[in-house]
Amino acid sequence: MTMNSEDKHSTMQRAHMDTNPNTEAGASVVDQLGRPLRDLRISVTDQCNFRCRYCMPEEIFGADYPFLQEDKLLSFDEIERLARLFVSIGVKKLRITGGEPLLRRNLPQLIQQLASIQGVEDIALTTNGSLLKRHAHDLKKAGLQRVAVSLDSLNDKTFGAINGRGFKTKPVLEGIEAAKEAGLQVKVNMVVQRGVNDQDILPMAHYFFEKGHILRFIEFMDVGNANKWRLDQVVPSKEIQEMIHKELPLEPLESNYTGEVAKRYRYKGTDKEVGFISSVTQTFCSTCTRARISADGTLYTCLFASQGTDLREQLRSDTSDQKLISFIQTTWNKREDRYSELRSNDTIKKDRKVEMSHIGG
Ligand code: SAM
Ligand code: SF4
Ligand code: SF4
Secondary structure, eight states: OOOOOOHHHHHHHHHHHHOOOOGGGTTOOOOSSSSSSSOOOOOOSOOOOOOOOTTTTTSSSSOOOOOOOGGGSSSHHHHHHHHHHHHHOOOOOOEEEOOGGSSSSHHHOOOOOTTTSOOOOOOOEEEEEEEESHHHHHHHHHOEEEEEEEEESHHEEEEEEHSSSSOOOOOHHHHHHHHHHHHHHEEEEEEEBBTTTGHHHHHHHHHHHHTEEEEEEEOOOOOOHHHHHHGGGOOHHHHHHHHHHHOOEEEOOSSSSOSSSSSSETTTTTOEEEEEEEETTSSSSGGGOOEEOOOTTTTEHHHSSOHHHOOHHHHHHHHHHHHHHHHHHEEEEEEEHHHHHHOOOOGGGOOOOHHHHOHHH
16 A cells, blocks of 8 residues: 555654654654754844855945844844743754854853753854854853854965955964863864865865864855855865875764764774765755744744744744744644755755855854
């Protein structure tokens, strides 16, 4: 007997419920492809002090750009409430992002509020690192566990051109060290673009090998509409891995958990690691358990979504927790997103996608 898609879906959902620790609370939720909701990325601002060419090019995000007014941003209490509700239906990990999240005033206060939520296993932050030195200690004290610092080159000229504002690498490198000294787990993320910073792959690998920080190479993605992405600008992870292997031999490692986006390798004969996030050449939609909330409280179920669902209005009316939970569950339950798997399919390319700086990667 063959199953129709509805039967298949409810079978997947049942199978998931049977093994899900949240089943007793009756609250867990899976999407149309059987993927549970486990991670929540929260953008706390759409503003940034950088103008990375691939994310917020100056000619689009210039002085006249209509960034969100203060009253449109979710408050810390609204973010905390949402996070609590998401955790009650299965989210375990929170990641704070932006824009540049360290531009949001009193961020450690938010971290402290999130750390107080029962059931949160992990709180991480993604940052460009330029302001990290100043805040690392307070963030750690507030309960932050991990930080991912974005750095695309060690060369000031290249870095300044990529970040669009001539920022030098020194503050970022100091931020990385300050985060480590504060006791945060640190990873460094490098987006590689052919003809822009591929010459920096080996210097970055050597530098962070010596420093003992995990470096992850990220394939340049067609997020948003502003960055004029072309496939020939993507340097496939395999190529990068082979390049490094010739100088610093690598061996593959097992994933830490199902759905880990980075493929991990160890430098042979050491316990030092490097990772590859191959969102273009080796997609990972089938295990994608991530939801995203933009700084204005819109829920997105995919990085490449063209539309989100407003939560702010409901937070600001007297909608009950239970109603909000059912709304989020229904939204996740309807989710069918798998953009990266379908990237080469022409029909999905036509929609306008949400900008990366709006939802934070
Ligand atoms: N401002 C913070 C930062 O740069 O880390 C957080 C927000 S930023 C949008 C999050 C991550 O997205 C950064 O690591 C950035 O390099 C990455 N990113 C932005 N645009 C990208 C693109 N087109 N392809 C791949 N990664 C991108
Ligand atoms: Fe800012 Fe991060 Fe986007 Fe660069 S990648 S412009 S640092 S939000
Ligand atoms: Fe997840 Fe969408 Fe990325 Fe696929 S394309 S991994 S569904 S965010």
